[in-house]
Amino acid sequence: GESVGLHLPTLSVQEGDNSIINCAYSNSASDYFIWYKQESGKGPQFIIDIRSNMDKRQGQRVTVLLNKTVKHLSLQIAATQPGDSAVYFCAEFAGSARQLTFGSGTQLTVLP
Amino acid sequence: NAGVTQTPKFQVLKTGQSMTLQCAQDMNHNSMYWYRQDPGMGLRLIYYSASEGTTDKGEVPNGYNVSRLNKREFSLRLESAAPSQTSVYFCASSEEETEETQYFGPGTRLLVL
Numbered sequence: 509g510e511s512v513g514l515h516l517p518t519l520s521v522q523e524g525d526n527s528i529i530n531c532a533y534s535n536s537a538s539d540y541f542i543w544y545k546q547e548s549g550k551g552p553q554f555i556i557d558i559r560s561n562m563d564k565r566q567g568q569r570v571t572v573l574l575n576k577t578v579k580h581l582s583l584q585i586a587a588t589q590p591g592d593s594a595v596y597f598c599a600e601f602a603g604s605a606r607q608l609t610f611g612s613g614t615q616l617t618v619l620p
Numbered sequence: 621n622a623g624v625t626q627t628p629k630f631q632v633l634k635t636g637q638s639m640t641l642q643c644a645q646d647m648n649h650n651s652m653y654w655y656r657q658d659p660g661m662g663l664r665l666i667y668y669s670a671s672e673g674t675t676d677k678g679e680v681p682n683g684y685n686v687s688r689l690n691k692r693e694f695s696l697r698l699e700s701a702a703p704s705q706t707s708v709y710f711c712a713s714s715e716e717e718t719e720e721t722q723y724f725g726p727g728t729r730l731l732v733l
Binding site for chain 2 (some may be wrong): 517539540542549550551552553554557597599601603606607608609610611612613
């Protein structure tokens with residue numbers, strides 16, 4: 509079946525450095541690709557999304573890049589802070605199915 | 621504005637027992653969802669409700685039932701709990717026009733012995 513997966517399960521970065529979290533997807537019919545952040549003991553929190561007809565979208569300190577040729581999605585976090593430590597999930601949304609499909613997540617740890 | 625609230629926060633059940641997980645949202649959203657999250661994995665959709673009075677199966681509906689009581693509330697029922705249903709359950713809601721942007725509750729941790 510279709511799936512959303514992640515290249516690396518863990519990522520450690522120094523405080524102040526930029527972080528890049530990657531994700532591979534397989535469903536070309538998805539309308540949106542979304543990044544969620546989940547802190548320990550909490551529910552996922554929406555960070556940013558990108559429509560399938562775009563290749564880049566920027567938010568506050570975050571940028572999402574979409575490469576449809578290789579079915580790859582990335583989340584870039586600028587000047588990573590301790591509060592960014594969390595598990596990051598990519599997800600895809602197909603409007604026809606009206607369902608979010610989540611990947612397995614990447615644990616980001618920010619080192620002092 | 622509390623967002624999405626879930627009760628209980630934690631529950632221990634014995635195999636075969638039943639229980640209902642409660643979810644409510646105060647954002648006037650039409651769409652609501654129930655997910656389960658197992659260790660080291662992403663969330664999987666159990667059921668969703670696009671509007672009051674309608675429900676649809678997600679990826680893993682077996683062993684669960686849902687009720688969309690009104691626009692605010694969406695409950696998940698386990699009729700006969702099994703150890704395989706040990707998980708963290710999240711409720712979420714979204715506006716009908718932007719279903720890719722979902723707002724999640726804090727979760728219910730369920731342990732089935």
